Amino acid sequence: MSTLIFDIETVGEDFDALDETTQDVLTRWIKKESESGEDYAAALADMKNGLGFSPLTGQIVAIGIYDGEREKGAVYFQSSPKKKDESFEENGCKFEVMTEKEMLQKFWEVVEKYETFVTFNGRAFDVPFLMVRSAIHGIRPSKNLLANRYLNYQPGHARHVDLLDQLTFYGAMRKKGSLHLWCRAFGIESPKAQGVDGDDVKALFDGGRSTDIARYNARDLRATYELYTHYLRLLQF
Numbered sequence: 420m421s422t423l424i425f426d427i428e429t430v431g432e433d434f435d436a437l438d439e440t441t442q443d444v445l446t447r448w449i450k451k452e453s454e455s456g457e458d459y460a461a462a463l464a465d466m467k468n469g470l471g472f473s474p475l476t477g478q479i480v481a482i483g484i485y486d487g488e489r490e491k492g493a494v495y496f497q498s499s500p501k502k503k504d505e506s507f508e509e510n511g512c513k514f515e516v517m518t519e520k521e522m523l524q525k526f527w528e529v530v531e532k533y534e535t536f537v538t539f540n541g542r543a544f545d546v547p548f549l550m551v552r553s554a555i556h557g558i559r560p561s562k563n564l565l566a567n568r569y570l571n572y573q574p575g576h577a578r579h580v581d582l583l584d585q586l587t588f589y590g591a592m593r594k595k596g597s598l599h600l601w602c603r604a605f606g607i608e609s610p611k612a613q614g615v616d617g618d619d620v621k622a623l624f625d626g627g628r629s630t631d632i633a634r635y636n637a638r639d640l641r642a643t644y645e646l647y648t649h650y651l652r653l654l655q656f
Contacts, residue, residue: 422488423533424647425526426639427545428481428496428632430621431470445476471621472544474551480624481632482522482549484529485512485640487647492640494633495522502627514633520556527553527561530577536564537647539598539639540583582646586654598642607645610638 434442445466453459471477478497485492493513498504506515517525526549530536538545546564553560566576568584587595602609615623615635623631 421533422486422535422537422647423529424485424487424537424640424644425541425545426483426538426636426643427479427548428617428620428636429471429477429548430480430624431467431472431477434467434470445470468618468621474548474555477548478519479522479548479552480519480620480629481636482526483633483636483640484526485637485644486533487644492637494636494640495525496629496633496636497522497624499624499627499629501625502629504629507630509634510637512637514630514637519552520558523549523553523556523558527558530564531561533577535578535580537580537582537643539601539643539646540581541579542568542581542584546579580647580650582643582650585650586646598639598646601646602642605646605649607642607649608638610635610642613638 434445437445446463449459449462449466453462481494481496483492483494490511492511493515495515495517496504497519498516504516506513508514542565550560550564562577564577564579567578568581569589570578570580582601583595584590586592586601596604599609599611601607613635615631617635620632620635623629
């Protein structure tokens with residue numbers, strides 16, 4: 420069965436550039452719950468840093484796909500407004516510069532060719548983000564990647580293996596753990612090993628370092644695939 424691993428990187432909008440009504444909606448709860456000026460400042464900073472976690476206040480700057488069986492992958496990524504990046508190839512992975520809309524169109528075209536999909540926390544983050552951003556751009560997803568959570572495969576629906584679901588036995592483990600911790604436990608090189616973290620994506624994008632984001636995304640894909648092989652061999656029943 421053909422299998423595709425995928426992962427996305429996102430950034431939030433500039434809070435200060437948002438209209439007054441939107442700023443008010445986003446900060447209303449902070450004003451009500453903050454007991455001091457320091458509490459408000461800290462909560463406001465957290466909210467601003469978290470705008471990239473919602474498809475309503477963020478956008479996708481990289482989508483990575485990897486076919487482990489064929490050892491072929493690609494990362495579609497946006498060029499930072501501060502630097503005009505070019506497409507390139509590195510370590511067998513194609514890095515292609517696209518707009519967000521072009522990335523989404525390409526992603527759903529590739530999805531049509533596969534039956535099984537693998538992510539780490541994709542059901543809670545990547546897939547909803549992809550589907551909503553696609554709809555905002557007028558693109559209809561080619562498959563429902565949120566179906567069959569419990570892997571009771573039904574013909575006509577995608578089989579999505581979310582490793583965070585599977586490795587924690589659908590949340591039975593009290594501490595779920597990040598991809599970094601799971602890689603560390605299984606002796607897999609962490610995507611963070613080269614000093615880039617998901618929290619750095621916004622700063623990298625704003626600083627004209629989109630290629631660093633793309634390379635980080637490619638490392639995420641490889642780590643997720645290696646973790647998937649351990650799951651298949653040792654924990655799939």
